[in-house]
Amino acid sequence: MSNEQDVIVRNNNNDEEEIDLLEIASKLWKSRRTIFIYCGIGAILGLIVAFSIPKEYTTTIKLAPELNGSSSGASKLGSLASMAGINLGSANAGGDAVMPQLYPDVLSSTPFLVGLFDVPVTESKTDATYPLYTYIEDHTSGTWWGYLFGLPFKAIGGVMSLIRGNDDEEGVGDGELNPFRLTKDQEEIKNALAKRIVCSYDQKTGVNTISVTMQNPLVSALVADTVAAHLQAFITEYRTSKARQDLAYAEQLNEEARKEYYDAQQRLADYLDRNQNLSYYSAQVTRDRLTNESNLAFSLFNQTAQQLQMAKAKVQETTPVYATVEPATVPIKASKPSKVMVLFGFIFLGGVIASAKIIFADKITELKQSFSK
Incomplete structure (x- = not known):
């Protein structure tokens, strides 16, 4: 029941x-x-x-870094391992500390972002050219409610700065850009740039995607192209630093050997000019000694010249080559905001x-x- x-x-x-x-x-x-x-x-x-939200335009560049021939087999193994969720990037790098996986960290680092402050950019509407720092500071607009809600904080910050004084706000105080000690305004511009420049790495394909978002389409394309060029220059300088040091040392040795060879030749020529008709054994001994010194100097000069050529070839060999899968183009449509959404x-x-x-x-x-x- x-x-x-x-x-x-x-x-x-x-x-x-x-x-x-x-x-x-x-x-x-x-x-x-x-x-x-x-x-x-x-x-x-x-x-x-x-x-009310300003239009933003995004430019995307895709870079495929060169894989060394010695590590091609390891890279294939790494790609198979990545499909299984295993990261073998450090093993495949072949001693390279700046792997493609670290390129996003390079782009977000303070020295890299500060190095973009003086890059000239041109607006598409006015054809006016400014440094990127000036464009972000004076020619980038926000929303009206952002300004409205930010007024109380600016007022509080102004009062606090008057109380503390301006020493903490001026950085080094000499007006020069110092990445080690940025001013408050420079720190804000750097953070704004860091939000607008995004880099991602595809573990499977090994392609780095760089996206730059600006409120002007031409500025977006120019900054994206500059960021890619600066990244390639940074990686090239890092990877060829040891080879370039060896090249500089080889050039120094070759220059010293050349000078010694020319000096030995000149000493032999001067002696022969002064002692053409002498048949003394002492004169012959001196002539043979100077001749041997000249031959030894030439041999050393020849060896250093060969080493110099090898050092130049090493620099060329270690210089990385980047395949631009997708180059920078001026965007036509705004990426955001999505007014319909x-x-x-x-x-x-x-x-x-x-x-x-x-x-x-x-x-x-x-x-x-x-x-x-």
Whole structure:
């Protein structure tokens, strides 16, 4: 008998739930005018917000770094391991500390970003050229609500700076750019650049993707191309640093050997000019000694010349080559904001607020009455 009662209770609960859902649907349908009004308000707010956000343009470059022939087999093994979720990048690098996986860290480092401050950029609308630092500081706009909410913090910061004095704000104080000690404004520009320059590495394909987002399409393309060039120059300088040091040392040895060889030749020539008709044995011994010194100097000069050529070939061999899979092009369409998504988001939010108000109107009224008592 108890089982039948449980079944009856469950059926009653299900009926109540169905009745509640139907009641909620009925409330919403009866108050559909209110929902439409809220959705309309949301659409208006969405349009205001969507057109208040500045347009951003994104330029994407894809670089494929060169793989050394000696590590090609290891790279194939690494690609197979990466498919299984195993990272063998350090083993495949062949002693190279700056692997492609670390390129995003290089691009976000302070010296790299500070090195972009003086890069000249040209706006597409005005054809005016500024340093990138000036463009980010003076020619990049934000949203009106960002300025509005930021005013109190700026006022507080100004008061605090007056209290503390300006010593902490001036950095080194000589007006020069010092990556070791940036001023507050320079730190803000550096952080803004770090957000606008993004680099990602694909473990499977080994391709680095560099994306630069700016409020001007031409500036976006110029900065992206410059970032790729600076990255390639940095990696090239790092990988060829040892070979270039060896080349400089070989050039020094070759120059010293050349000078010694020319001096030995000149000493032999001067002696022969002064002692042409002498047949003394002492004169012959001196001539033979100077001749041997000249021959030895020439042999050393010849060896250092060969070493110099080998050092030059080593520099060329260690210089990496990058295949530009996708070069920089001036974007035509803005990457953000998506006005349609913003509009539908606000319309949906307006509908949700209106529905919540309609559903919980009775409970809100009861709470008000209970508090009033």
